[in-house]
Amino acid sequence: MSSNTAIYRTSIGHVRQTPLRNTFTYRSYSWYVDVDSLPRLPRWLAPLAGFSAADHLGDPAGTLRGNVEAYLATQGITLDGGRITMLAGARVFGHVFNPLSLFWCHDADGALRCVVAEVHNTYGERHCYLLETDAAGRATVPKAFYVSPFNDVDGRYRMKLPEPAERLAVSIVLERDGQKPFVATMDGVRSEATVPNVLAAALAVPLAPLRVAVQIRWQGIKLWARRLPVIKRPHHPSQEAVQ
Template identity: 55%
Template sequence: MPALYECVITHVRSAPLRHAFRHRTYLWLFDLDRPPSPPRPLRWLARFDARDHFAATREPPRAGLERFLAAHGVRLDGGRVVALAHARVLGHVFDPLTVYWCHDRAGAPVCVVAEVHNTHGERHCYLLRPDAAGRAEVPKEFYVSPFFPVDGSYRMRLPEPGERLDLAVRLVRDGASPFTATVRGVRRPATVRHLLAAAARHPWSTAAVSVGIRRHGIHLYLRGLPVTGRPHHRTQEGLK
């Protein structure tokens, strides 16, 4: 560790109208206690800021995660946490989904935390207890897309990455699945050479994510998809 995954993110919307897109980018996998620190001249390509996660403070992300878990009766007792996230590039980051695989002191998996961010600067954490295949289902509790209300549930498949990254999140409403997102990629060592290559293939990758989400939202709006109002989001216990 750490590692880079050059990946393809796919969104497929099947109702009330069909729309799909694919986006190529790269993500970092790392030990949460030891975030990557590239050589100083390259830190504009990869900076990890504690304020981008949990309570948006300067405290280490591990402390924010532990506080959230403690509020839900979970203790890791110093166990390892593996995180998958975007880094800041040129000072900017928008990370729709950050995943934390949490282990106990003996290395056994305890839980997974899926931290979701929306374009309004809000965040919400889902505590998951996946099965052996990394599958779990949780009620949807957070406003993400302006075209879906906050109802239904998410069926997530979040196995801890190895040589390959293969994640999926499916929205379920009234027995149907109107939206599915997948993230698939191949592991690369997080060397200077691989970082420069990934940055060259995906320039200003985090800004591209922000622009892409808004561009597709405008496209759907112009196609007549009705917008659902954003409800007030109450800060979760443990994230204050």
């Protein structure tokens, strides 16, 4: 596999403080790849890590690079062939679910131009946030997408999305006037994407995409049982070059 490919064994945490307190943490793992050099696993290992443009923004029959560039073009951004890296979960035994996929987009000189944060909800919808981050990977953007049945679309996200190195440290804080913030974090340590490390990650978190989807729904059931009000899902307009 490409030397640009890595696996991060992750710890993902959520802290809700308003109107009631709820915290949870779960383990998973993510792949960090160059979209022009996607991993090619041995045939016997291939069911543990599939990568497809159809699992992300844009034309399902296209390529990851082509689809990211098409979206950026709608925002007036051209990379001129610069490198695009992605942090996401792979398809495992035919299943995939990425609450968050991140694309770091560089220009032809190698400088980071922007970050695309692609968010999926459990209703099969997706939304992309375009972020022009500072030197520490920080940016703020208005919330525009319904993710949880217990959060409306008000507020703003304060994100910290530095490109992964030996460690991964991503945080997203949802802020609303007069309320305490909702905080989501993802931390991990880089390992080479060798066959032993792929197997170790898959064994540590079997069927990771299904587990993530189940854990999110289970937290929702617990919040519903605690009588947290459910907020009706609004219509989500398609974004150009995203859906």
